[in-house]
Amino acid sequence: MTVDLLIRIVLAGVLGGLIGLERQMRAKEAGLRTHILVGIGSAMFMVVSKYGFADMLSSDHVALDPSRIAAQVVSGMGFLGAGTIIIQKQVVKGLTTAAGLWVTAAIGLVIGSGMYEIGLYGTVLALLVLETFRRISHLLIGKQHTLLVNLKPKSVPLVLLVLQRERIRYGHIAVVNRDPESGLCELSVEVTLSRRASTGQLYEKVMEVKGVSSLEMM
Template sequence: MTSLTGLTPLLVQLDWLLRIVVAAICGAIIGYERAIQRKSAGVRTHIVVAIASALFMIVSKYGFADLLNMHGIALDPSRIAAQIVTGISFIGAGTILVRREQISGLTTAAGVWAVAAIGMAVGAGMYAIGILTTIFLFFVQMIFHDDTLINKIIVHVRFNIQIEAVNKHHILPQIKEELEENQVENIYVKILDVSDEKIVFNVDGIINHKKDENDIIMALRKYPDITRISHTRGGQ
């Protein structure tokens, strides 16, 4: 017996799993770029969201075929699924916490959203794809849990600080020279505020992922003309 797609049930399930894997790869690529920029939502979060989104789409497209093929049925059963997606999104948002400019709970929120998709798949009778997605998602979470693998992949990351200093003509060249000595590349300086007494500017650059940012900041602190340094993880 073949399915609506013209494939055997086993091939259909494998095709669905392939879609989820491809979505995960696409999410990982986007997440990699975000991780380089030091954003809170990195590789792991993007993979989880991509997996969940793919599963939501599969459930929406194929999960109600058995009901719609019944004689006399003229309704849209996907309405409930749509409400689940919206409802779980609000629950997931409640797990995201912001403390002192540090965000936590993003991956947990994405995981809650993904679990909702798995529940929808199983509830729609798509047992195999629900179980396969669970296994796949479990290993994704385990592999990327402590960022060890991600740290091996990422070579360079963005470095961004805001500096307030005494307005002297030598201050900008002096800071650029110090940053270059500390292996900061592609340095870009943008003045945010300037007066006769002080100057405030933003410094953006690229550093090796293994380079300790604290060492760079402490190296700048030795200059008496610098009155304040603010480090922004992830930049603007």
């Protein structure tokens, strides 16, 4: 029994590490070590929740809920996931990594409970979504970027006109951080670039707009 529980904890860490490796290769907020620790911790919580109080059950008038501790992992992961979500210059990042941590915790709970097949299946499915679906999304829809443009306020419509002429889809638009001394503001635009779109050509077109000081693509 002890050997089986140790195998569960190690396996949960290994499966969590596979997801973490994919995230670290993408230079995301939570990487290999974080996902391994989440997998190990979740498996240990499940083991304790399921088997840790077996000696108490022999006592009179004692009734335990074997899912009570494991259930707290689900809510507790919300705090850890929130730590990977950042808002930088009106752009929200880290949602996929937070979801990956949440799935890793679920895999740890599943492995800790002894359902090896479900844990392995969940890991393969998570990696499929993170990697394969990312490529499909970039192929069919395009890759999302955020343009940060320092420019004169009157040049904002001109930059948007350039995006329309280049047939580049754009979404959320925000104008922030106006500098009274220089008269410049910062335009943040979420754009979707297809594989055929040239980032170099887009950079040149935007910089040609009168009043544009600098351009950064994230």
